[in-house]
Amino acid sequence: MSAGDAIVIEDLRKAYGGVQALDGVSLAVPAGELFAYLGPNGAGKSTTIRILTGLTRFDSGRAALGGVDIARDPLAAKRQCGVVMQHVNLDGDLSLAENMDIHGRLFGMSAAERAARTEELLAVVDLADRAKRLVNTLSGGMKRRLMIARALMHRPSILFLDEPTVGLDADIRRRIWGLIKQIQKQGTTVFLTTHYIEEAEFLADRVAFLDSGKIRALDTPQALIARVGGWAFDRLGPEGMVTRYFADREAAQAAIAASEDAMTLRRANLEDAFLTLTGKAVR
Amino acid sequence: MLQGMGAVYLREMRLSRRRFKRALVGMAVSPLLYMVAFGTAMGSEARFEGHTYLEFLLPGLIAMTTMTQAYGIAIEINIARFYFHIFEEFQAAPISGAAFAMGEILSGMTRALGGVAIILAIGMAFGVTIHTGPWFWLAVLLNAFVFAALAVALAMLISSHGDQSLLNAFVITPMAFLGGTFFPLDGLPGWAQGLLHALPLTHAAQAIRADAFGRPPELIHYAVLAALGVAGFVLALKSVDRARD
Structure with missing residues (x-):
């Protein structure tokens, strides 16, 4: 943990009923980093984002955004972050520009600033020509791009993306990856949750493996892969793969040469690292 | 506070503008039916508090519509919360719970005033005009505030859209019929009058009717509505905070 950390989490715990959703999570994300939180469904990824963005209470621990404790000064902490939730949470009966405008108002932006930023961001996400259309007329991928644009409206220093490409086609997913990389290049710290291995591997500077509310490993994708070895082969035997x-x-x-079975050599990937380090598959 | 309240209010108004025609029809149908059905059934001979039944009914309908329109924002908040998840946008924004609650309450009060305007217009179409002085509008606004605050509170407390229907069936609908809207309470037994005076709508109907008939205001009704408004607002604030899971 250092003064340059955009996100600091210390021993964060949260239980729903008898289920421990977060079980003592600690991490620090330096400013400007693209950090991925990788884990299966129910691992606690969304719970972490919901706590950091003020949507969910936590039982114990501490979290700070840009040095601001989220429990002591939640409004100041919220001013620093933008959030794109896993599900679409746009006003379908309002236009794209109106959705952006309401967000800008919530963050206290002036009328001139709201208008300029809306125009700029809708152009960035390639939706400028649809600014006056109702959100209900957009496709799923367009809605996701609009949510990203809306989250950037007030120039947050930290952007939370909760499964930003879930349910999207491969080409749209890659387009959104490009957008996320572009956002990071402009200096924004990005905290991303995903259960897509290739998404974390392609985008992230560092990855945390989250399983059953605990961080099992945290490092660069290359270092995590190196922990299991750089190369792998799979053999289908009577005991399975x-x-x-x-x-x-x-x-x-x-x-391979010493074996009689047909096997293909391949490079080890982040999924191998996840399987080995957590003993579970990412689903 | 003001920026958040303004954003929440403006969002609701923009949505209302999109749904204006549907909302207008929705606001007009019930009072129109009551005027036609009860006005015809009771005829012009029967007198209530010295007035024709339609003259008696109109202030009651205004009280009832103020309640239903202001309380109607509960459904909008529910839909935004459970189906469209828009509430998360407000939760993640740097605005206080009070700003959110006041924005929604003001939108409920605006809807209520729209409903009152429609009923006054329907009344005029039936040849019924009533006095609408400052005490009339104060009672309307207080009544709208009470039910809009209650709507925000309950919309935050319930856990599904189905719970909302139960509340409507067991609280709002009985109050609409029993709160002095359709008949004077004087003829009821003392215990029933006492019970019905525990309902905010009874006080609203009596306060509105008094000014509509040109009578001096009975301040107790205003005091009760103001006290319930404060209680409703405090409950709304607590409920908004509790809505974080």
Whole structure:
């Protein structure tokens, strides 16, 4: 934890009934980093974002955004962040521009600032020509882009994205990845939750593996993959799929040569790291 | 506070503008039916508090419509909360619970005033005009505030849209019929009068009717509505805070 951290979480705990959704999570995200929170459904990813953005209470621990404690000064903490929730939460009966305008008003922006920023951001997400249309007329991918634009309206220093590409087609997903990278390049800290391995691997500077409310591993994607070895092969045997990992290609090829089964050598990926370090698959 | 309240209010007004025609018809149908059905049934001979039944009914309908329109925002808040998740946008914004509650309450009061305007117009179409002085409008506004605050509170407390229907069936609808809207309470037994005076709508109907008939105001009704308004607002504030899971 340092003064340059945009997000600091210390021993955060939250239970719903008897279920421990977050069980002592601690992490720090430096300003400007793109941080991914990877885990299966129910791991506690959304709960973390909901707590940090003021939607959910927490039982114990501490969290700060840009040095502002979220429990002591929630309004100041909220001013620093934008949030894109997993589900669409736009006003379908209002136009794109009206949705942006209401958001700007909630964050105390002036009329001139709201108009200029709406025009600028709708152009960034390629929706400028639809500004006056009702949100109900947009496709799922367009709505997701509009939600990202709306979250950026007040120039937040931290952007929370909760499963930003869930349910979207592959081409739209890649388009949104490009947008997220662009946002980070402009200096915004991005905190992303996902259960898409390739999303975390492609986008993130660092990844945390979250499982059953606990962080099981936290590092760069490359370092996490290196922990299991850089190379892998899968063999389908009577006991099911068995994957073996190797530190270098030569060792892997030697193992394949010694086996009678048909196997394909491949590079290890973040999913291998997740499987090995948590003992579970990301679903 | 003002920026958040303004944003919440403006959002509701923009949505109302989009649904204006539907809302207008919705606001007009029930009072029109009551005027036709009860006005015809009771005829012009029967006198209530020295007035024709339609003259007696109109202030009651105004009290009832003020209540139903102001309370109607509960459904809008529910839909925004449970189906469209818009409430999260307000929760994640740097605005206080009071700003959210006041924005919604003001939108409920605006709807209520729209409903009153429609009933006055329907009354004029039936040849019934009533006095609408400052005490009349004060009673209307207090009544709207009480029920809009209650709507915000209950919309935050319930956990599903189905609960909202139960509240309407067991609280709002009985109050609409028993709160001195359709008949004078004087003929009822003392215990029933006492019971019905516990309802805010009874006080609203009596305060509105008094000014509509040109009688001096009975301040007790205004005091009760003001006290219930404060209680409703405090409950709304607590409920908005509790809505975080």
